[in-house]
Amino acid sequence: MLNCSSMDSLPDYSSLGLPTERDGLEQFDHLQAYRRLGPIYQLQFRGERHVVIAGMEANEAAWRNPDQWSYHEALVPFREIMGPSHVTQLDGDPHRRKRRNLRNGFAMSAVARHLPVIDAVLREEFARACGQPVRLHDFFMTALTQANSKTVLHCELNAEALAHFIAFEEEFISGTILGEARHAHYARPSFVAHREFVFGFLRELVSGRLAGETRPDSFQDMITDRRERGEPVELDELIPEAYLLLMAGTGNTAKMLNCGLQHLLANPGWLGLLEEELSGYRVDQFMAGMGAFPRLKATLMEMERMFPAAPVLSRVVEIPFQFSGFELSRGTRVLHLQTLPHFLEEVYAEPYRFDPSRWIDREYPKKAHGTFGGSTHICLGMNLVRIHSPVAIANLLRDYRVSLGGDPDIVVNLNYGVPQTADLTAHWTRRILTNPLAAPAPVAQT
Numbered sequence: 001m002l003n004c005s006s007m008d009s010l011p012d013y014s015s016l017g018l019p020t021e022r023d024g025l026e027q028f029d030h031l032q033a034y035r036r037l038g039p040i041y042q043l044q045f046r047g048e049r050h051v052v053i054a055g056m057e058a059n060e061a062a063w064r065n066p067d068q069w070s071y072h073e074a075l076v077p078f079r080e081i082m083g084p085s086h087v088t089q090l091d092g093d094p095h096r097r098k099r100r101n102l103r104n105g106f107a108m109s110a111v112a113r114h115l116p117v118i119d120a121v122l123r124e125e126f127a128r129a130c131g132q133p134v135r136l137h138d139f140f141m142t143a144l145t146q147a148n149s150k151t152v153l154h155c156e157l158n159a160e161a162l163a164h165f166i167a168f169e170e171e172f173i174s175g176t177i178l179g180e181a182r183h184a185h186y187a188r189p190s191f192v193a194h195r196e197f198v199f200g201f202l203r204e205l206v207s208g209r210l211a212g213e214t215r216p217d218s219f220q221d222m223i224t225d226r227r228e229r230g231e232p233v234e235l236d237e238l239i240p241e242a243y244l245l246l247m248a249g250t251g252n253t254a255k256m257l258n259c260g261l262q263h264l265l266a267n268p269g270w271l272g273l274l275e276e277e278l279s280g281y282r283v284d285q286f287m288a289g290m291g292a293f294p295r296l297k298a299t300l301m302e303m304e305r306m307f308p309a310a311p312v313l314s315r316v317v318e319i320p321f322q323f324s325g326f327e328l329s330r331g332t333r334v335l336h337l338q339t340l341p342h343f344l345e346e347v348y349a350e351p352y353r354f355d356p357s358r359w360i361d362r363e364y365p366k367k368a369h370g371t372f373g374g375s376t377h378i379c380l381g382m383n384l385v386r387i388h389s390p391v392a393i394a395n396l397l398r399d400y401r402v403s404l405g406g407d408p409d410i411v412v413n414l415n416y417g418v419p420q421t422a423d424l425t426a427h428w429t430r431r432i433l434t435n436p437l438a439a440p441a442p443v444a445q446t
């Protein structure tokens with residue numbers, strides 16, 4: 001066992017004279033703190049001492065043994081809103097069991113089988129919005145949810161239902177980072193109304209399925225698989241799972257696409273190369289992966305790197321462990337800056353430059369990419385994101401010329417909230433079709 005320094009000697013962020021919480025939640029400067037203090041230091045945040053861990057070494061240490069964390073303690077808001085069986089806040093065996101139960105909905109093969117319908121829905125959504133000013137974030141959330149409602153969880157969503165689901169997801173997620181202030185946030189009558197609508201809608205849908213209705217969607221696959229393995233199939237457990245399929249994470253995907261598009265359109269050289277690659281895009285080519293689209297793949301990796309929608313993870317230590325010469329005891333509140341390596345010059349040259357070409361014929365260490373977290377709690381929706389995003393970009397750039405208007409700045413910043421709140425307005429007009437196979441076809445449900 002190594003000798004550990006006392007936690008009293010832990011370097012302190014406040015000694016640096018850098019911006020703090022008082023200067024605004026987005027003002028912490030962790031890159032400088034990491035440079036000057038090293039991969040572990042302490043910080044006052046929301047009236048409590050937190051230990052910050054950062055860098056590739058922190059990712060290695062945090063993901064080596066997921067059981068050293070208590071997700072139950074760290075992710076209380078998810079339990080409060082989504083219920084005690086919700087995956088995010090489970091630990092140990094119950095978490096492993098839950099992820100096994102969800103596999104048939106979220107594995108790459110489970111998502112990829114819906115590619116043709118996802119493609120057709122997104123194509124229709126782009127066509128519908130053509131020629132008008134479009135608020136990009138709302139557009140992507142709506143389009144992706146529509147795609148989910150025709151693939152992974154079949155259901156009819158009218159305009160009222162969509163509005164409730166989208167507002168609920170946005171307000172639910174933004175509340176999870178508010179600390180104690182979340183109670184007031186979640187008690188607002190508008191949020192209560194969205195919540196009642198969403199859970200009422202899903203309760204009815206799931207009850208129907210349990211009463212014998214079947215649909216050829218991923219939700220059905222999950223239920224069938226569970227029954228075949230003799231696992232219980234219960235209403236209250238299935239409701240938040242249905243939510244995961246229909247809605248979870250769409251705001252994050254929308255944010256990444258939103259910010260990513262702004263940077264892509266500001267790079268005409270790369271944009272031209274990408275448009276050239278996508279001019280002959282057909283969705284069936286994606287069935288074999290992204291091999292035929294190296295520039296698109298590189299573009300999306302660069303979007304993931306620069307715009308990680310959840311840049312910091314809140315953790316609580318369950319089993320004490322050592323990191324960088326200090327022992328973190330049970331109950332320590334930790335901020336794991338899992339995406340800090342995205343902005344380290346020694347890993348990604350000129351890290352603040354949007355440069356997709358850096359990914360061509362080049363791999364980076366796995367521990368340098370923290371966008372989706374890691375280990376057993378790695379983002380459940382990662383495969384969904386990695387299907388939705390290329391299909392969205394490929395359809396948009398193949399069929400349309402896109403411009404952005406009224407752009408607020410997007411600041412790449414590492415903080416505790418979501419750094420890229422860009423409410424962009426876009427406008428697209430149709431290109432002359434060069435690929436007859438790209439002509440819109442009606443949307444069929446899978």
Ligand code: HEM
Binds near residue numbers: 250252253374
């Ligand atoms: C660009 C979009 C997204 C980003 C950047 C993102 C990021 C993340 C991150 C960083 C985590 C934490 C992992 C950890 O604790 O180590 C996470 C967990 C999770 N994500 Fe995502 N996510 C995205 C989209 C989605 C989507 C579309 C879904 C839809 C189901 C989703 C569902 C989840 C769930 C359920 C968890 C908790 C998993 C667990 O605890 O086992 N996410 N995500």
